Amino acid sequence: MTPNPLLHALIPLVDDLSRELPERERYRRLLQALRVLLPCDAVALLRLEGEWLVPLSVNGLSEDTLGRRFRVREHPRFQALLASATPTRFPADSPLPDPYDGLVLGARGDLQVHDCLGCPLLVDGQIWGLLTLDALSPGRLEPVDLASLQAFASLAAATVRVAQRIERLVTRAEGEFQRAESYRLAARERPHSLIGQSPSFLKLLEDIALVGASPLSVLISGETGVGKELVAQAVHAASPRAHRPLISLNCAALPETLVESELFGHVVGAFSGAVSDRRGKFELADGGTLLLDEVGELPLTVQAKLLRVLQSGQLQRLGSDREHRIDVRLIAATNRDLAEEVRQGRYRADLYHRLSVFPLHVPALRERGHDVLLLTGYFLEENRSRLGLHSLRLSGDAEAALLAYSWPGNVRELEHLVARSALKAYGRRRDDSRILTLSAEDFALNGDAPAPAQAEPPPEPAPVGDLREAVERFERQQINASLQRHQGNWASAARELGMDRANLRRLARRLGVV
Template identity: 90%
Template sequence: MTSHPLLHALIPLVDDLSRDLPEQERYRRLLQALRVLLPCDAVALLRLEGEWLVPLSVNGLSGDTLGRRFRVREHPRFQVLLASTAPTRFPTDSPLPDPYDGLVQGASGDLQVHDCLGCPLLVDDQVWGLLTLDALSPGQLAPVDLGALQAFASLAAATVRVTLRIERLVRQAEGEFQRAEIYRLAAGERPHTLIGQSALFCKLMEDIALVGASALSVLISGETGVGKELVAQALHAASPRANRPLISLNCAALPESLVESELFGHVVGAFSGAVSDRRGKFELADGGTLLLDEVGELPLTVQAKLLRVLQSGQLQRLGSDREHRIDVRLIAATNRDLAEEVRQGRFRADLYHRLSVYPLHVPALRQRGSDVLLLTGYFLEENRSRLGLHSLRLSGDAEAVLLAYPWPGNVRELEHLVARSALKAYGQRRDGSRILTLSAEDFALQGEPPGPPRAEPPLEPEAPVGDLREAVEHFERRQIRASLERHQGNWASAARELGMDRANLRRLARRLGFV
């Protein structure tokens, strides 16, 4: 390969270093030029995050690849590339499985990679990530000059340095000095992370970065399953309290009698069963962040006490007169319209305003367009690892049905659907292939979401005409039983559907004699 075409490709990319371009556009241009210059079917730029490689930009690979997270120890080719200081060319008959098997676009069959080379990217003398090239035909990459790839790797590293420098300046200008903490790795299993590229998602991430570094209370709203807890984790990670605990409490999962004890703690003898002193969630979160999930389910009596704690910064454990001073940043989450709850008298207006200093709305999955495929890629890679496959991928018709489906259960539904579909398809394999393709039929998304048929609630026979009080009670029993059946025994959801306070619904049910 002569230097002329290489120089022709490098000059515009060098010029890009001085231009104001979005991060994704810089990386896209880099890979586009690399694929035009070198005879490959796919290229990828990956960032090393602890024990994971995260794709930042790809060209020639399926769209869901950007949502995947590759654990290095599960991919021996990545291990070899990261251990080298120079470009590495793998033999065409290498027995090591390729991470991109089944992910290269534009071919049929198993789509296995037969030619592969790559190069580590060094930023400030540290391995930052990888640049990889793959081809479907054996020997296709043989003409590639490894010196040319090294030159591209150096340019890619320069592009990364420019991007990081711009990002650093933006963080300093906006006071977002801990934004990178959003992506911190926990020990052991990598936690689920926020993934997306849609306009609504990017706006959410901007808001997280903006308010995360502040001490403001945040009210996170959104439908069930959109990832409100992940948003809370990102807010905590972006805050100066990131090295302190994030404590969560699901307000809908506790009976009313235990909510106060869980929040504020208790002393021995405070109530029957209180055999020792116990700290509540506020004290456990001291110096850190407290997440109140489903905060709209809190009883009004507890709301008043919560407001007093937020206003004074002091609390008393149940059964004690001693004051405990606490320093907690509060994040609340709800799938209810709290403003409407205030208008209906089911939520205190003063507490609502105290919680919603900075409201954040998490968009529904159906509003996020092709983010569905990125999230699917993330979940596919998780399940590929669990099932011990070389590749777990989507067919074209599967992508189409996933994009068309309305996702009433949002990201949580998608996660469970991918896991269920992958396991079923794995169990139905006939040829023992290590590359598994999920089709539209595997997802079974025609009409209603997949799941066991819902049995109709057993209804009592019609009440006899006569006593009006008995007829009313008969009707109330039917309505409550039917609502509980629809909501799988969740009293808070049933109360919301029936327009009642949860505690009042339980009292009515007890009076009617079936709880």
């Protein structure tokens, strides 16, 4: 008797329902079985999160697809699939653009998807997501029995339900259910916030979930551009304070004279220009979370006052002797090694220990392996939408170049590079093709080295006989060059030049440096 192929494919998956498997492995096996059972070139499992469809697992699609976030209203095929209670088959000549055009592995040139069908997944009577099948050849999916796909979709929904229940049980066993639930809710609101599957990044996500519901102060460290602010937002979203404000202050963006006022507020007449009472960031964040970004740039005098507020829970506005009690959860972020700053006497040890009760380190992008492609996929989808394209994809040599690059500017550099490369490639199009492929040449990455910085102009010769003018000219050139290297950040420039930030500003004003 010939075995039923559907039954043959389903039995191992039913057996998997009773086994403890990681969620990603469970979904991978599901799509692998579907790919074996039905004639197609690619399958995908997507979860509906608000107005977005988020790929959880793919088979036959490019790796960067996992980093993409598809806005449903921009993709009419997804809209049609979600609106139907049963599987939907699109004709090979359908005029609707396919979200996977150019993303199917093995596609050459601008080959588009010609056959597509999909099915909504219902979990507890609600649409949870989609199961999609695609083929490059017209008519390839004609033999697919929609009833078989519906049966497979039901099993997929059961798999999702089991994965969710296992996750809840494990979370309860660890005593973190409430924390994880609030974090998942926050992730649904911002499905694109934190993207990555590398071990170091998954460890960071675990630590965020762990510290989220606690009142502990958090110190987020990491290089410039790694996404420290997004991590702070995730910690806040995972806390019981998520319904309260998250207030941010960039400590490096303010003159020293204004930092104290911004933190603690002031009353009318406290200083020249204080024409009315003003609440500081601490009071604005009362009941919620305060993020002090670039906290390593705080002057020592302000560090002492900040420590007193953290110890007592009370503050005084500038010019007032009235105390205000506050309830604030503090998150600090820095790209400096504060422990080393303490050893060098540039940072208070007691404040450092108060801030770093629970340290979180955000790994550099070069340490995250193939997360580069997932993040690239997200940025490609963003730019595809902006440019009005059907597909914006990577060539094989582009993927290799992105993986080989060291990313000194981290995720921020990647974001800007993708946007710049996509726009340039779009401007060079010689036809009206709606599928655009970015090559390694478009990214212009020179092996493992960052793009060369703009050369500084050679110093002008000092005029003979006027030593003071020569010294001032040299000082002006050095300050301008340092500010240019640090994108106008006075605190960083002062550190490089070995000066106090306030003294550097005074010298710059005297020299006429803008």
